[in-house]
Amino acid sequence: MSTVDLRLEAFCSWLCERESEVVGYPGIWFNDPLAEWISQQVGRVCGVEGKVYGPAAWDMCRWWWLPLWAQLFVAWTDKYAKRAMTGEQAFAILAEIERRHQRLEW
Template sequence: MGELLLSFEHFVKWLCEREQEIVGYPGIWLNDPLSEWISSLAGRVWGTDDKFYGPASYDTRLWAWLPRWAYLFRQWSEKHAYRPMTGEQAFAILADVERHMGF
């Protein structure tokens, strides 16, 4: 499985381009905002689960590690589990992650 380069800056840009759009449903491993973004990069469905990400068609034991910022975003966004999330809402969570990590 080839890993994708997950860039904080590219995720920010993707969210900003979709400020008022639904970008995913936190807590749903194939449809959370991070999975939706990664899937758009890969051109096929990818998922996130805990600290890992990978193609939906692969055994999750073969998935790659998420970068720390992505893991934290995923964890912090789960307080909104199963509800639609806009780009603006996801960006606000990502900004909190950025402040926490000291970027």
């Protein structure tokens, strides 16, 4: 498996399409909203943990780095660990991250 194009715009679109649906459970490696999105893109189960992502079948030391926006999203959603999150809730978190970190390169 090669790395995936993790564009913020694509993730936001995916969340908006699932506004009232549960998109994942933050804090659970393979059920985190970001992991669910990546898994759908590549057609296999992938996980996210902190600053990295990768296929479930691979050891975490072989996973790839997440872009900054995704690292911040994972960190911010950790406080909602193991609770169902809708697309709308995840999008609101991304909006707040962007508001607070306006000067960062996404």
